[in-house]
Amino acid sequence: MENFVVSARKYRPSDFKSVVGQSHITTTLKNAIKNEHLAQAFLFCGPRGVGKTTCARILAKTINCENRQDNGEACNECSSCTAFNSNSSFNVHELDAASNNTVDDIRNLVDQVRYVPQKGKYKVYIIDEVHMLSTQAFNAFLKTLEEPPKHAIFILATTEKHKIIPTILSRCQIFDFNRIQIQDISQHLEYISKEEGVDYETEALRLIATKADGALRDALSIYDLIVTFSAGKKVTYQETINNLHVLDYDYYFKVTEALLEESISKALLIFDEILKKGFDGHNFLVGLSEHLRELMVCKDPDTAVLLQVSETAKSRYVEQSAKSPYSFLLSALSICNQADLSYKASKNQRLHVELVLMKLAKLPHAISLAAVASGEAKKKA
Missing domain, CATH: 1.10.8.60 (Helicase, Ruva Protein; domain 3)
Incomplete structure (x- = not known):
């Protein structure tokens, strides 16, 4: 029986062009390699799972490639690339700072840096979760990071840039990874x-x-x-x-339809069905706010691009948005936002959400009364 390999490992990018959603990083790195403008230390920072360590490994492989392509990519065929792909390269050293965060660990690393690579041009040191290093370890690393040997390149990766001391930041070329769209x-x-x-x-x-x-x-x-x-x-x-355990967006369409019809009973029955399925009232409130926001952005073709849903769902949002007045959506969003803030403080959280639904169901009537009163006031004036 063949061993299962998780998709995150099986489809891990092996070159810059296959990295997803970080073109601003990969383009800069490829240009730096082509023009031989490589910094001695890089800091890759950003949220988890966006490709920091992956890009560090690709960079390490590419700069030692013996037959680098014209576009700055590694050939994946030479002995250096083959060794790297099989995890047997002596030119790439990975260190987990979470478990190697003392001064002695850094001193051992500094001692290794002095030795030139047996084959290839660079020795690359990838230090993951670098923010876990102690202050003393950071200080022991400063001199080497600022003036490493010509053959050494450091790539530091972190999810918490704010925890890294300024003297380390000033010695690195910093790359900020984005959340992937x-x-x-x-x-x-x-x-x-x-x-x-x-x-x-x-x-x-x-x-x-x-x-x-x-x-x-x-x-x-x-x-x-x-x-x-x-x-x-x-x-x-x-x-x-x-x-x-995600609530089907169809429920939000049904609730909004009931609110526009001013049907308190329909809205309460739908909410009861949602609770019986094991969903939390707070999650429902948050989801309803998001749904109202989606309806709001559909109102204007310019902001419709902010709607990140499938084409099938988009047509439903556009259709319901046309039935929902601006005044209703704005007031409903305001009520839901206030309810979201006060939800945890409520002693009877089910009633808290039900009161919100009752208010929302009577919004169209309240808005029309306000419009009539405003018109009469203008006539008298």
Whole structure:
């Protein structure tokens, strides 16, 4: 039986062009390699799962490639690239600062730096989670980081840049990695599904991408979970929301429809159904606020691009947005926001949400009364 390899490892990028959603980083690094403008120390910072360590490894492989391509990419065929791809390269040293964070660990590293590479041009030292180093270890590292031997390059990676002392920051070329866009993650999941022969629903992949919150590694972990659940056959939207315990957006459309009809009973019955399915009232409030926000951005074609949903869902949002007046959406968002802030302080949280729904259901009537009163006041004036 063949050992299973998780998607995050199996589809880990091996060159700059396959890195997802970080073109501003990969373009700069490729240009630095082509023009031989390599800094002696790099600091890769950003949230988890966005490609910091991956880019560090690709950079380490590329600068030692014996037959580098014209576009700055490694050939993946020479002896150096082959050794790197098989994790047997002597020119790349990875250190986990979380478990090697003392002065003695850094002194051992500094002693290694003096030795020139037996083969290749550079020895690359990748230090992951560098913010975990103690202050004394940082200070012991300063001199070497500022004036390393010509053959040594340091690549530091961290999720918490603010914990790194300024004297270290000033000695590094800093690269800030972005959270990966939902569209980019979704397209990458589509590519993997095709490679693995897994059928998929676009809605499901987009939901996984949204749930990952900008971290591709998290998205791939969730994807593996859903594929395993479906026995590798098909990733469906329904199975995905069941596994991730996410409330189907269809409920928000139903609730909003009931509110626009001023039907308190319908809104309360839908909310009761949601609670019976095991969902939390606070999550419902947050989701309703997000739904109202999506309806708001659909109002203007210029802001419609902010709507990151599938084309099927987009048509539903546009349709319901046309039925929802600006005044209703703005007032409803304000009420939901206040309810969100005060939810945890409430003793009866179910009643707290139900009161919100009652207020929202009577909003259209209150707005029309306010408009009539305003018109009468103008006539008298």
